Amino acid sequence: MANLNIDAQKSLTYDAIVIGSGISGGWxxxxxxxxGLKTLVLERGRDVKHIEDYPGANKHPWEFKFGGRLPLEEQRKYGARGPRMHESSAHFFMEEGEQETVEEKPFRWTRGYQVGGKSLLWARQTxxxxDFDFEGPxxxxxxxxxxxxxxxxxxWYSHVERFAGISGxxxxxxxxxxxxFLKPIALSCVEKHFQKTLAENYNDRQxxxxxxxxxxxxxxxxxQQSRNQCxxxxxxxxxxxxxGYFSSNAATLPWAAQTGNMTLRPHAVVHSIIYDESKSKATGVRVIDSETREVHEYFAKIIFVNASALNSNLILLNSTSSRFPNGLGNDNGLLGKYITWHxxxxxxxxxxxxxxxxMSKGxxxxxxxxxxxxxxxxxETGFLRGYAVGFGGSGRAARYSREGIGATLKANxxxxxxxxxxxxxxxxxxVVPIESNHVRLHPELKDKYGIPQLVLSCEWTENDDKMVEDYIVxxxxxFDKAGFKNISASDSHAPPGSDIHEMGGVRMGNDPKTSLLNKWNQLHACDNVFVTDGAFMTSSGTQNPxxxxxxxxARAADHAVEELKKGNLG
Incomplete structure (x- = not known):
């Protein structure tokens, strides 16, 4: 019987396990x-295959029922977001009830649970x-x-840019x-006008x-990736x-698959990381099958945590042992703290x-x-750090009448x-990270998989308010110097997380007393576990992350492989 157990474990053992298949997990x-590493990729959602699982990609507007709006019963599946969902993309968002959380303070957490994750949802800005950012803190x-x-x-920026394809x-x-960079997309005449007026009136804005x-x-x-031009x-x-745009589904996952070294396991909800105290290493990952509710364990020498920032925090907090009673690597009690966003x-x-x-063409x-x-x-201001600005000026609205019926309506x-x-x-x-902005596990409430619910406790600060005020001014x-009319500026007062850029909680740093990860994204206290999604961010910068x-x-993976070759991991 013992031999059978050993054989069974061998069949579930890989060189590496990657938790999550989104932008960072795909990389x-x-x-x-x-x-050359035999790698298991775990994804809690369903499989989405490039091209064949994009049901709305080539539909004409008239092919969507109700103009693309979801019927009321479908809207309810997505909660408050339901009325804003479009039939062409709703299936890439998490439905209500899939993962319950406790909002101690309002937080808008967007989740995309499928192979490819939010790489199918992102705005593609890169x-x-x-060093103004890295040296900022x-x-x-x-x-x-x-x-x-x-x-x-x-x-490593150059490495990923060449593969992904970045215009600019x-x-x-x-x-x-x-x-x-590949060749840039052209500015519209209005954007060129705004560019010119900024250059004429400011020496610090471009x-x-x-x-x-x-x-x-x-x-x-x-x-070589079988991709085509946008x-x-x-x-x-x-x-x-x-x-035409970069996603895990179109680029990194097929590239990994063609090596013959990747095993992809969808419907795999990660419960926790397994820590072996006798080895002082993480040895595997405990998974709940979302369809059968069966528990499985997989084993590897190195583990990459890329579940998206807040879920990565949740997994590590739930990975407890005698050595780590408060979560894997959490010797300093800072795991889940200093959450930030944009x-x-x-x-x-x-x-x-x-x-x-x-008028614009195309x-x-x-x-x-x-x-x-x-x-x-x-x-130079009364607030720390700053903000970037996105600007759109590429379209003219069409005016027409909807009066009449039949031929009259058509003519109008x-x-x-x-x-x-x-x-x-x-x-x-x-958003300047502060310790009180945090996530933690609820001591009693569980989600439908029996995993502790994540408590979200984040709020805006006076620094954020001052920044918004300065932006509006x-x-x-x-806009006034550019000669624009009917100018209307406002503060949306949207809750934290509305940007879909949640970060932090497992921050990098030089000192194990004040950070969780070293310069190679390894947990200070468990060096065969790497965290390379948004959870590692020490500060947020103003750039899309x-x-x-x-x-x-990519940098951390290169280091992990070199360390494996030296026998320092696993």
Whole structure:
């Protein structure tokens, strides 16, 4: 019988286990498999195969019942978000009841539980960090010092950019380093106008084309992935059958699969990481099958935790043992603390009454962007850190009448007149991490899988409020100088998490007393466990975070393989 148990365990043993198949999990799978490791990828949701599992990707508007709106009974499956869901993409979002949580304070947590995770939902914006970001905590006295600098991550940014396909210009902006870019998507006439007025009126603000994960010109590496050029359909939320934008489904997971080293296991809800006290190592992962509720255990020498930031916190908090009674690696009691996100509350809109002889040709799957300009070189405001700005000015609304019936209605609908150009902008502010913003396990309440429910306890601070106020003042002035009319700026007061960029809780740092991970993303107290999704973030920066997740994951995987070869892990 003992031999049978040994044989059974061998069949469930891999070189590496990756928890999660989203943007960072996909990269962990690609890098580990490519380097020869037999790798198990665990995904709590259903399988989604590239192209064939994008049911709305090629549908015409008239093919959606009720104009794409979900029937009331379908809306109820998604709770408060239901009325805003579109039939073409609703299936990529988590339904209510799949994972109960306790909102001690309001928090909007968006989850995409399927193979590919939120890489099927992201806005595809990809900006590098600079040392203004990595050195920010040490310089400004918040959070803890990052254990890495730009020079450590720069070659890995290049590595993932070349594979993913990133469109953009080389703009020469110190706080937003240039990368390995494909040709940029063109600015509209209104965006060029705004770019010009900013240059004329400010010496610290520059509008650029947003850097985005769209293939604008095919390279050999993209042909090898069987991906195709972006056709600017702007139907990205439905899943791209062309592979024109980067996702785990289109790029990293197929690349990992073709090595023959990847085993993909959907419907695998991770309960906890198994820790062997005699070895002082993590030895595997305990999983609940979401369809059968059966419990399975898988074993490996190294484990990459990429379940998305808050779920990674949950898994580690629930991974208890005599050695780690408060969660795996949690010797300092900081696991789950210093949760952060981005501040999207500020918004502004208006119209441009110029360029009435022009209109946009085709669609733009991206937008233009103003890199952070507040508190970059010196502290100049009453709040810490700053914000970036997304700007859209690429369309003119059509005006037409819906009066009449039959031929009269048809004639009215076809008699369209273009109105003025609409312009809008939104902020992406850095939320300074504080200890009280945290997640923890509820001592009694369990979800439907018997896993403790996550308590979400995060709120805005005075720093965030001041940042929104400054954004409204500055953007109103910038819009006015550009000659825009009907300017309307406001604070949405949306709850934390509305940006879908939750980060922190398992932060990196140099000191095990004040951080959970070292400079290679290994738990200080359990070095064969790596955390490379948003949970590792020490601070949030103002950039969209996904490119940094990808680069850090590739770097950590490379280090893990080298350490395995030296016999230092497993």
């Amino acid at each position: 962990a799978a690609k890098e580990l498999c490519e380097k 900006q590098r960090w600079s 040490a310089r400004d006295g918040f959070a803890v010092d990052w254990p890495i600098r730009y020079k450590d991550i720069a070659p 210009n080389r703009d020469g902006i110190p706080q937003l380093p240039d990368g390995e 509008l650029i084309q947003g850097r985005c994960a769209h293939i604008t010109e095919m390279q050999e590496i993209h042909r 056709m600017h359909r702007s139907l990205c939320s439905r899943g791209c059958p062309l592979g 501040n999207y509350r500020g918004r502004i809109s208006g119209r441009c009454e110029e360029f009435t002889d022009m 669609k733009n799957p991206s937008h233009s962007y103003i890199p952070r300009f507040r508190n970059v070189h010196r502290q 609908l076809l008699d369209r007149q273009l109105g003025p150009w609409g312009v809008s902008a939104w902020m992406m502010g850095e 500055q953007l109103s002035e910038m 996904s490119l940094t997740y990808m680069a850090v994951t």
